[in-house]
Amino acid sequence: MTEPVIIETTIAAPAATVWPALRDPDLIRRWHGWHYDGLDAEIDTIFLTGGTESEDYTLSLGEDVFTLREDDGVTTVRITRAPKGNNPEWDEWYDDITEGWTTFLEQLRFGIEVHALAVRRTIMVEGRLDIDPRAAFGLPIDAEVGRTYRSTTAPSGTIDGIVRLVTPHQIAVTVDRLGPGLLILGELPVHPKRPFGGWLMVLTSYGLTEAAHDELSQRWQSWWDSHRVAVVTNA
Numbered sequence: 001m002t003e004p005v006i007i008e009t010t011i012a013a014p015a016a017t018v019w020p021a022l023r024d025p026d027l028i029r030r031w032h033g034w035h036y037d038g039l040d041a042e043i044d045t046i047f048l049t050g051g052t053e054s055e056d057y058t059l060s061l062g063e064d065v066f067t068l069r070e071d072d073g074v075t076t077v078r079i080t081r082a083p084k085g086n087n088p089e090w091d092e093w094y095d096d097i098t099e100g101w102t103t104f105l106e107q108l109r110f111g112i113e114v115h116a117l118a119v120r121r122t123i124m125v126e127g128r129l130d131i132d133p134r135a136a137f138g139l140p141i142d143a144e145v146g147r148t149y150r151s152t153t154a155p156s157g158t159i160d161g162i163v164r165l166v167t168p169h170q171i172a173v174t175v176d177r178l179g180p181g182l183l184i185l186g187e188l189p190v191h192p193k194r195p196f197g198g199w200l201m202v203l204t205s206y207g208l209t210e211a212a213h214d215e216l217s218q219r220w221q222s223w224w225d226s227h228r229v230a231v232v233t234n235a
Contacts, residue, residue, distance in 0.1 A: 008076060009076070009077050009109050010077075011074070011112055014075060017075075019057055019068060021108060021117060022066060025043050030119060031110075031111040034202055064079055064081050065080045067080070092192060095189035099188075102186075103170065103186060106172045110164065114180065119206075122202060123205075124202050124203075125220065127198050127228050128196050128199070129228060130227050133185050134171055137154045141166070143166065149163060155223035156219045156220065159183070160175075160177075161174030162174050164182070169186055169189075170186035170187070179206030184203075185200070186200050186201075201220070201224070
């Protein structure tokens with residue numbers, strides 16, 4: 001067994017504001033994951049059916065425990081993951097879940113701090129590519145958080161904003177013209193069913209019409225598909 005994994009973010013809001021975002025399904029869907037037909041069922045399974053509340057803003061989701069600690073109006077959200085090896089059923093997905101929670105905590109932080117959990121739209125694409133999308137878009141992958149950036153090679157044209165998160169496997173930047181929106185690019189962990197790894201992108205936008213969002217989605221999906229590498233498996 002390994003040591004427990006800690007994932008943490010600090011949100012500029014009191015715990016009384018953050019806590020409902022972990023318990024109210026309508027608020028959870030404004031930051032958790034991305035939109036697809038099964039999102040509501042996923043939220044119910046993870047946060048409601050599988051969630052157990054304790055005192056002092058503690059939430060157990062299976063073997064992952066959320067704790068909220070407020071200091072002078074700022075809340076630290078910590079996820080403590082059970083050590084790898086504790087649950088063989090989930091061990092092969094352990095790294096995927098860790099990276100997923102890292103992504104979702106940044107979406108929670110951004111949603112609360114920038115948009116007060118307003119309704120969002122999302123685009124998600126993933127797969128193995130023939131290029132590093134961070135480099136393709138000219139993103140400063142080793143930049144300090146808070147640095148401004150400007151990219152002229154993104155699928156939807158020029159984008160700019162600030163760097164919000166940098167980890168060994170992910171980068172999150174704001175996209176000013178999308179509300180502002182949030183773009184997260186991350187490396188997918190190597191997995192028995194994904195032996196070559198891959199990339200995941202989540203693009204969150206605010207205030208777009210359905211038509212504008214559909215056009216945006218088509219542009220990013222088209223770029224992604226043009227760089228997608230087919231994965232050949234043995235029959």
